[in-house]
Amino acid sequence: xxxxxxxxxxxxxxxxxxxxxxxxxxxxxxxxxxxxxxxxxxxxxxxxxxxxxxxxxxxxxxxxxxxxxxxxxxxxxxxxxxxxxxxxx
Numbered sequence: 001x002x003x004x005x006x007x008x009x010x011x012x013x014x015x016x017x018x019x020x021x022x023x024x025x026x027x028x029x030x031x032x033x034x035x036x037x038x039x040x041x042x043x044x045x046x047x048x049x050x051x052x053x054x055x056x057x058x059x060x061x062x063x064x065x066x067x068x069x070x071x072x073x074x075x076x077x078x079x080x081x082x083x084x085x086x087x088x089x
């Protein structure tokens with residue numbers, strides 16, 4: 001039962017994270033991964049079929065979000081570097 005409780009908690013946390021704004025969402029996803037996947041395997045989740053489908057959808061949605069967020073962060077960093085270079089001249 002403990003495994004099931006942990007799995008449901010992980011799913012509910014991922015649902016909550018999905019509603020956050022960009023940078024908060026990215027930080028929360030990293031923390032979620034470290035807590036639920038980093039030390040264990042997703043194969044150890046004990047969820048019903050419908051819950052697994054929901055987890056799958058949220059998981060891939062989150063991966064796509066993180067890829068976009070990485071690109072945005074890279075662009076923001078590049079803009080900051082350009083601004084710093086401009087201000088130093």
